[in-house]
Amino acid sequence: MKIPGKIEFACGVRIRFRLKYNPSTEHGFLYKGAISTQTVYLNTSELRSKAASLRAGDRVLLSGTVYTSRDAAHKRIFSLMEQGKELPYSLSDAVIYYSGSTPAAAGLPIGSCGPTTSGRMDVYAPILYDKGVVATIGKGARSREVVEAIKRNKAVYLCAIGGAGALAAQSVKTCEVIAFEDLGCEAVKKLEFHEFPLIVGVDCRGGSLFDNRVGE
Template identity: 60%
Template sequence: MERIRVHTSELMERAKTLRAGDQLLLSGTIYTARDAAHKRICAQLDRGEEPPFPIQGSTVYYAGPTPAPEGLPIGACGPTTSSRMDVFAPRLLDLGMVCMIGKGNRAPAVVDAIRRNGAVYLCAIGGAGALAAKCVRSLKVIAYEDLGCESVKELQIEDFPLFVTIDCAGGSLFAD
């Protein structure tokens, strides 16, 4: 199967044509955030404050990268189990997040929000964090530095191999 090259800036439009099972090479800007960061982001939103990155059109990678070895922008950065973010995902999708990257199945409420908002859920290969790191061109910590590896980071990626796992029509690789 041929891999589809997609830039994150195109995802809002391209999500409409992607289907569960498609293989992607994703490039562009993504943000890392795990459950501790999601909790803080939602607390900021509850207080009427701006989140640490623009939610509209964003791609969030559920990862907590390890420190970078000498000469590299990042250490290993494999995906975190996505269900840990299920309580936060519908709200962020309703605010315009277009893509989530992680591993594992999602709750029905998340699938409904993906469908409702024309978004997409992509899976990275678990256990391949060192390989994923080779796709990262730059890293910048942008929020919650006190969380260490779980701080929110802005990554510039190139040709990150991913699978469309839940598409905007609700098609899912996890469906029976």
């Protein structure tokens, strides 16, 4: 007996899977779908060298330095680039998280810090990948142009789970505003992750978690 299903992964994006009944297993079902059952522990400093080993659907627990940048911050960063001015952070092997956190409660480094929809940054992402960014983090599918840039640069796109910002905050150990403080929650922040839960959305070969054929 096979039971088909779909999971609402992020803003209407569905991930297909199948459950096959097998009474010999602990829970009676075997899972087949887009998400890997393997978990990879990585530091951001390793992403460039380890990108080739990652596949769409792999689960990753990421530690290390990450920079937040959303719509408004991207516009300002590109304005600085056009003027030849110094950027808030080096793009070389940078990891960019599409997130705008809420204010932190007393004694905590950060408030809720879930991902925003990555598609809004698709116009910027190919150039940033070409300039050295090794990974972006967000939710939802990416455009064909972004996927091609990821392939071209042997980089990766990682997905965080939407709607779980308070849980994600537990994996952020430090938070420092480093640029555009006037943007409030969209200011650029330097975060230190510790085993932040992610899923590989697009791998360096162009494999995508959002391909309609995944899990078939």
